[in-house]
Amino acid sequence: MLNKRWFQLGIGVLIAILIVKFFLEIDHLFKPIGIILGAIFVPLLAGGILFYITEPLQRLLEKKFKFPRWGSILAIIFVLAAVVFAAVSWVAPYLTKQITLLIQNIPWLFNEIEDKVNYVLKNRENFPDQVTKAINDFLASLQDVAVFTSKFVVDFISALINGALLLILIPFFYIFMLKDHEKFRPKVYGIFSGETREWMKETLEDVNDVLRGYVQGQMLVSAILATLMFIGYSIIGLDYALLLCILAFFLNMVPFIGPWLAFLPAFFIGLVNDPMQALWVCVITLVVNQIDSNFVTPNVMSKSLDVHPLTVITVILAAGNIAGFVGILLGVPIYAVIKVIVISIYNRRKKIRSYAKEDI
Numbered sequence: 296m297l298n299k300r301w302f303q304l305g306i307g308v309l310i311a312i313l314i315v316k317f318f319l320e321i322d323h324l325f326k327p328i329g330i331i332l333g334a335i336f337v338p339l340l341a342g343g344i345l346f347y348i349t350e351p352l353q354r355l356l357e358k359k360f361k362f363p364r365w366g367s368i369l370a371i372i373f374v375l376a377a378v379v380f381a382a383v384s385w386v387a388p389y390l391t392k393q394i395t396l397l398i399q400n401i402p403w404l405f406n407e408i409e410d411k412v413n414y415v416l417k418n419r420e421n422f423p424d425q426v427t428k429a430i431n432d433f434l435a436s437l438q439d440v441a442v443f444t445s446k447f448v449v450d451f452i453s454a455l456i457n458g459a460l461l462l463i464l465i466p467f468f469y470i471f472m473l474k475d476h477e478k479f480r481p482k483v484y485g486i487f488s489g490e491t492r493e494w495m496k497e498t499l500e501d502v503n504d505v506l507r508g509y510v511q512g513q514m515l516v517s518a519i520l521a522t523l524m525f526i527g528y529s530i531i532g533l534d535y536a537l538l539l540c541i542l543a544f545f546l547n548m549v550p551f552i553g554p555w556l557a558f559l560p561a562f563f564i565g566l567v568n569d570p571m572q573a574l575w576v577c578v579i580t581l582v583v584n585q586i587d588s589n590f591v592t593p594n595v596m597s598k599s600l601d602v603h604p605l606t607v608i609t610v611i612l613a614a615g616n617i618a619g620f621v622g623i624l625l626g627v628p629i630y631a632v633i634k635v636i637v638i639s640i641y642n643r644r645k646k647i648r649s650y651a652k653e654d655i
Contacts, residue, residue, distance in 0.1 A: 335464070335468075338464035338465045338467070338468050339468050340625075341465045341468075341469075342465050342466075342467075342468030342469035342471075342472055343468075343472065343506075343510075344510055344514075345375075345465070345469045346469060346472040346473060346476065347506065347507050347510035347511055348510065348511065348514055349371050349374075349375070349473070350476075350507065351511070352367075352370075352371055352374070353367045353368075353371060353473060356370055356371075364474060367473075368470060368473050368474060371473065372470075386537070389537060390537055390538060390541070393534075393535045393537055393538045394538060396534075396535070397535055397538065404563075404564070404567055407567040411566060411567070480496065480499045480500070480503070483495065483499060484496045484499060494639070494643050497639070498635070498636060498639040501635045501639060502632050502635055502636065505628070505631050505632060505635050506628060506632065509627070509628045509631060510628075512595045513547075513548050513550075514548070515595050516547065516587065516591055516592055516595050517543075517544050517545070517547035517548050518544065519587075519591050519595075520543065520544075520547050520554065520583055520587055520591070521540045521541070521543050521544035521547065522540075523583045523586065524539070524540050524543050524557075524561075524579065524580075524583055525537065525540040527579035527582070527583065528540065528561065528576075528579065531565075531572055531575045531576070531579070532572070533561065533564065533565055533568075533572060533576065534564055534568060535564060539557070539560060539561045539564070542557060542560065543557035543561075548624065549611065549623050549624060550607050550611070550627055551604060551607055551608055551611070552608070552611055552623070554580070554583075554584055554587070555580075558576070558577075558580045561576050561580070562576050562577065562580075602627065602630065602631060602634070606630075607627055610626045610627055610630045611623055611626050611627065613626070614626025614629075
């Protein structure tokens with residue numbers, strides 16, 4: 296019986312439960328570690344994203360143009376500074392104007408939305424049955440949508456504030472990654488020897504490839520979608536087009552759900568101005584998402600994650616309930632990394648079992 300797979304699996308689950316119970320009982324011992332990790336999490340995350348975005352440029356400079364490591368780092372910092380300066384010089388005045396106008400118009404926007412909702416509620420009996428049913432279903436779920444959206448926005452703003460407070464640490468982590476990123480994996484798999492060493496090396500390379508593909512692909516997809524939305528919103532004359540598209544750029548980093556979260560504020564602003572403009576916002580969102588689903592994401596993301604869409608939605612919802620905005624943002628890449636590690640362990644175990652059968 297000891298050799299039965301179901302028995303071994305049951306023992307493994309019981310041991311895992313006991314380990315979790317043990318750690319929960321002594322969680323107070325790990326609070327200082329949690330505080331330290333929480334303090335460095337935001338700058339480490341931001342530095343890692345910047346590293347994966349600029350890593351292709353560093354590789355190009357060092358391999359094709361034979362830049363030394365310090366030269367490539369200085370060149371990348373110069374490029375980033377130039378991009379930031381251009382954004383501040385060209386985009387910031389226009390963006391500041393839109394933000395100021397939005398703040399001034401917020402009371403009017405809420406009044407207009409309230410008037411339109413009241414009009415719909417008073418006249419919904421005059422609509423066709425299917426429209427009335429759709430309105431009733433929407434109103435029934437409106438509270439849940441409002442709670443989720445409000446929680447998402449609050450978590451998003453909190454994450455931005457915390458990131459701004461820790462902004463000074465980001466360059467240190469980022470420059471460290473640019474300088475010594477090639478030394479991390481060898482230090483980990485260098486502890487082992489033989490086939491275990493090779494297996495650890497391959498696993499870490501697979502994890503690195505998944506993270507690189509996700510960050511670079513998601514940033515490029517978000518930039519393309521935000522640009523397409525800005526073109527569409529500018530054509531229909533939607534107010535706060537640039538501000539909405541910058542928001543869409545960040546929200547589009549959340550797979551599947553992000554684009555629709557970015558759609559809501561654009562739809563309500565269009566609805567306040569003109570119901571026909573709101574309809575055009577719907578058309579633009581539908582067209583952009585179709586372009587994304589059929590052309591952009593398949594060609595940019597390729598199979599870097601190889602995760603089923605239903606799994607992605609499930610992971611996002613679960614991670615959002617567990618860790619808020621941070622969970623929504625990191626749930627999918629963490630799941631992809633865990634999947635790579637589990638597959639690697641499974642293949643390793645399968646290989647060992649085949650060797651054992653050959654010896655017998």
